[in-house]
Amino acid sequence: MQDEHGGGAELMRFSSDGVDIAFIDAKPRGRDLNEPILLIHGFASSYRMNWVGPRWVDTLTQAGRRVIAFDNRGHGLSEKLHAPADYHLDLMIRDAANLLAHLSVERADVMGYSMGARIATFLALGQPRLVRSLVLGGLGDRLVRDGGLPEAIADAMEAPSLDSLPNPTQRLFRAFADHTQSDRAALAACVRGAHRSLTLEEAARINQPTLIAVGERDTLAGDPSKLVALLPRAEALLILGRDHNLAVGDKAFKAGVLDFLARRA
Numbered sequence: 307m308q309d310e311h312g313g314g315a316e317l318m319r320f321s322s323d324g325v326d327i328a329f330i331d332a333k334p335r336g337r338d339l340n341e342p343i344l345l346i347h348g349f350a351s352s353y354r355m356n357w358v359g360p361r362w363v364d365t366l367t368q369a370g371r372r373v374i375a376f377d378n379r380g381h382g383l384s385e386k387l388h389a390p391a392d393y394h395l396d397l398m399i400r401d402a403a404n405l406l407a408h409l410s411v412e413r414a415d416v417m418g419y420s421m422g423a424r425i426a427t428f429l430a431l432g433q434p435r436l437v438r439s440l441v442l443g444g445l446g447d448r449l450v451r452d453g454g455l456p457e458a459i460a461d462a463m464e465a466p467s468l469d470s471l472p473n474p475t476q477r478l479f480r481a482f483a484d485h486t487q488s489d490r491a492a493l494a495a496c497v498r499g500a501h502r503s504l505t506l507e508e509a510a511r512i513n514q515p516t517l518i519a520v521g522e523r524d525t526l527a528g529d530p531s532k533l534v535a536l537l538p539r540a541e542a543l544l545i546l547g548r549d550h551n552l553a554v555g556d557k558a559f560k561a562g563v564l565d566f567l568a569r570r571a
Contacts, residue, residue: 348421394500399432461476
């Protein structure tokens with residue numbers, strides 16, 4: 307039976323500048339590489355849905371890595387806030403940094419998916435000594451082309467029902483939010499507050515080894531090869547036959563990440 311929290315880890319909480327954040331800290335199994343990795347989930351997801359269910363926590367702990375994963379503010383078991391200003395990307399980045407400080411982790415690999423990849427990128431940009439390497443899943447050149455999810459997704463969170471939405475992208479995000487039993491008012495605030503795009507000058511300053519992993523059929527992420535061209539030490543991993551959602555747990559994605567972590571400087 308799969309462990310609910312992953313890696314035998316206990317659900318814990320800490321205060322990030324007054325916001326209650328839920329997290330797990332899963333210890334390595336067997337040989338300890340002493341190389342922690344921080345996992346940051348995507349919009350409307352949670353650490354359990356993004357990282358435990360698809361067996362990322364098991365995969366990484368079995369490979370000898372300490373795995374730290376948390377629920378972003380407004381998501382999962384963390385505190386729900388309903389003002390867009392509470393989701394400014396700088397605050398979400400600070401939550402990630404505060405968690406590492408809370409656990410006395412001075413340096414970690416950081417892997418994010420979709421919105422989590424955007425957060426991870428700006429964490430690496432703002433605190434480069436904290437981030438050893440980056441894995442950006444489900445996000446290609448949209449990182450530089452736009453600031454995040456469009457206003458229409460916030461509108462979808464506030465719509466009276468799924469059936470009232472004619473737009474397929476709106477329906478996709480609303481159905482996912484309903485499936486995860488999310489606080490849709492918090493998610494709408496997150497969409498409106500968390501916008502920030504990476505400039506070309508900022509992209510050139512990200513010197514950490516970076517793996518950009520995108521599903522072959524992912525229509526939401528943008529072009530991974532175009533983002534690779536903008537980052538000094540990046541490479542792409544195309545996850546064959548997978549869309550934005552199905553790429554998350556793909557075995558080729560896991561194998562590619564383990565290979566990248568084993569050889570990154």
